[in-house]
Amino acid sequence: MSRRLRIGVIFGGTSGEHDISLLTARGVLGAIDTTRYDVVPIGISRTGRWAVGENILEQLSRDAEAGHVQSVPDTSADAIGALSEALSLLSNADVDVVLPLLHGPMGEDGTLQGLLEFCGVPYVGCGVAASAVAMDKGLAKDVFRSNSIPTLPWIMVQRSRWHDKRGRSQRQRSKSQGQRRRLLSDIESSFSYPLFVKPANLGSSVGISKVGSREELAAGLDLAARYDERLLVEPGIDAREIEIAILGNSDPQASVAGEIRSHRDFYDYKAKYFDDATELMIPAALDDSLTRELQALAVKSFEALACSGIARVDFLLERGTNKAYISEINTMPGFTETSMYPRLWEASGIAYSQLIDRLLELALELRSGGVV
Numbered sequence: 541m542s543r544r545l546r547i548g549v550i551f552g553g554t555s556g557e558h559d560i561s562l563l564t565a566r567g568v569l570g571a572i573d574t575t576r577y578d579v580v581p582i583g584i585s586r587t588g589r590w591a592v593g594e595n596i597l598e599q600l601s602r603d604a605e606a607g608h609v610q611s612v613p614d615t616s617a618d619a620i621g622a623l624s625e626a627l628s629l630l631s632n633a634d635v636d637v638v639l640p641l642l643h644g645p646m647g648e649d650g651t652l653q654g655l656l657e658f659c660g661v662p663y664v665g666c667g668v669a670a671s672a673v674a675m676d677k678g679l680a681k682d683v684f685r686s687n688s689i690p691t692l693p694w695i696m697v698q699r700s701r702w703h704d705k706r707g708r709s710q711r712q713r714s715k716s717q718g719q720r721r722r723l724l725s726d727i728e729s730s731f732s733y734p735l736f737v738k739p740a741n742l743g744s745s746v747g748i749s750k751v752g753s754r755e756e757l758a759a760g761l762d763l764a765a766r767y768d769e770r771l772l773v774e775p776g777i778d779a780r781e782i783e784i785a786i787l788g789n790s791d792p793q794a795s796v797a798g799e800i801r802s803h804r805d806f807y808d809y810k811a812k813y814f815d816d817a818t819e820l821m822i823p824a825a826l827d828d829s830l831t832r833e834l835q836a837l838a839v840k841s842f843e844a845l846a847c848s849g850i851a852r853v854d855f856l857l858e859r860g861t862n863k864a865y866i867s868e869i870n871t872m873p874g875f876t877e878t879s880m881y882p883r884l885w886e887a888s889g890i891a892y893s894q895l896i897d898r899l900l901e902l903a904l905e906l907r908s909g910g911v912v
Contacts, residue, residue, distance in 0.1 A: 547577045547900065548635035548661070550652070552584040552600050555644030556746045556767055560874060562601055564641045567876035569597065571893045577900075580633050584642070588622040590629050623655075630659050637903050638663040639896075641875065644742050645768075648872045649675035662907035664899045665849045666871040674845050674869045677740045677772050684866055687844040689837060692856070692865050694774040695727055696740065699765045723761075724754055727773055734776035737761055739768035750776060779856035782824055782864075784838040785873070785884040786851045787898065789906050792842050794835035795884040799824035820880060822887045834864055841866055849902045852881050 549572075551565030552558055565581070572579055583596035585603070640652050640663050650672035656663045666674065673679045677694075684691040702723060727735070737760035739747040747767040749760030757773075764771040781802075785795040801819040826834070838853035852873035856865045873881040882892045890898065 545577050545637065545900070546580060546633070546635045547572065548580045548582050548630075548633055548638040549641060550582045550584065550638055550647075551597065551641045552586070553642040553644070553647040553652075554584070554586055554588050555642070555646055555648075556742060557643035558586055558600075561642050561647070562597065564643070564875040564879070565597055566601075567879070568639060568641060568896060571877065572896050573893055576897075580635055582629065582633065584647075588646075590622065590626045592629055592633060626655060627659065630656075630661060635661060637661070637900055639900070640665060641872065643872055643874075644746070645675070649741060662903050664903040666845075666847045666851065670845050670847045671871050674847065674851070674871045675741050676770070677738060677868055678770060679740075680845065680869060683844050684841065687840065689841055689844060690863070690865050691867075692774045692777070693731075694772055695730060697723060697727075697761065697771040697773060699769045699771060702761050702771065703765055720758070724757060727757065728754065731773070731775045735760075736774050736776050737764050738772045738774075739764045740770035740772045741768045777856060777865075778859045779865075780824075780859060781867075782826070782834060782855040782857050783880050783884070784835055784853050784855070785881045785888075786838055786842045786847070786853060787849075787885065787890075787895075787902075789848045789902055792839050792847075794838050795888040796823040797826055797831050797834055798822040798880055798884050798887075799826075800880070820883065822880075822883055830862060837864060837866065841869055845869060847871060848906055850881070850899055852884075 549565060549569060551561045553561055569579065569581060580592060581594060581596050582590065582592050583600050584590055585600065591599075638656055638661055640647065640656070642648055642652060646652065648671060650668040650670075653663065653666070653668045653671050657668060665671070673683060678696045681691050681694055702720060733752045735751050735757060737749045737751060737757065747764045749756070749763055751757045751760045761771055761773075781800040783798050783800065786792050787795070799821040801821060824831075834855060834857075837855070841853050842851050847869065850871070850873070852870045854867040854870065856867050857863070858865070873879065875881060877892055882895055885895050886892065
């Protein structure tokens, strides 16, 4: 009798999306077929410490406050120790394949993927380059534009230009304030309000603001700067929010389309995870022709970024014109039973536990040299 596959499930992490990762892990660990796999839960604390064991999810969950979001902690002082710990743990766990259920920086951005590549461990999802580019909204937009994939115009602001650290003397403080005013004026001359301000490298709507004035724009840039070095500003449009799930490697398949209807000002962090009034409409009320157009764009975006395994492609569909703009590609979407990605595949004929099986198969086939 052949040995059962050992599946390492990694969750937590140091990003502002730590708590969302715990929710995803709880869903996957509750659904994965333990008659087929030996499951090894691997948790990463907010400070970057790694631990393995059946109770690690509960330990991390007790440390997390419901709905709490924090900026990324400074773990640089113990980075070597954490890396050594991670390498030792991965080696001793002796897993056949990893489900990296981390969201945001230091997990979804190619960092963890690079570590797993270095260790020679197959893993679910996109590789290093695709993960890194998809995580950075500005770089992803560059790829979309170069591949004639419609995306909204944007301005990228460096945090160092917005938060000038030179302001020690009165003259330097005045110069810094003048630089901030010029940045605000440049943005206002390019776009009309309302605008959206986002950290370039974060998900789950963490740090995102919808702004309607110069004062709100400044506050939005301050908020986004808590989370990232690069701050993205783009115009707001009256649009429906449409999402399509992608599954596959060399021949990716698109799910049915779903629509998110939030009763808040926009689909923010609270609307995603704590607002019972948020509606997920699956399938979305779209005609067949428009659905096929969006599915084709989703696959094209997936291939343009050289994604593999799993992704969710988010669109803004402008009301009145039905013009579609790709908002972003999420390379490790939320994966609870009520999350959009598994629900889209369930509506497309693949149940939650079967979806986990398929993702593991794709990881093993891709990283063992096979083609799917």
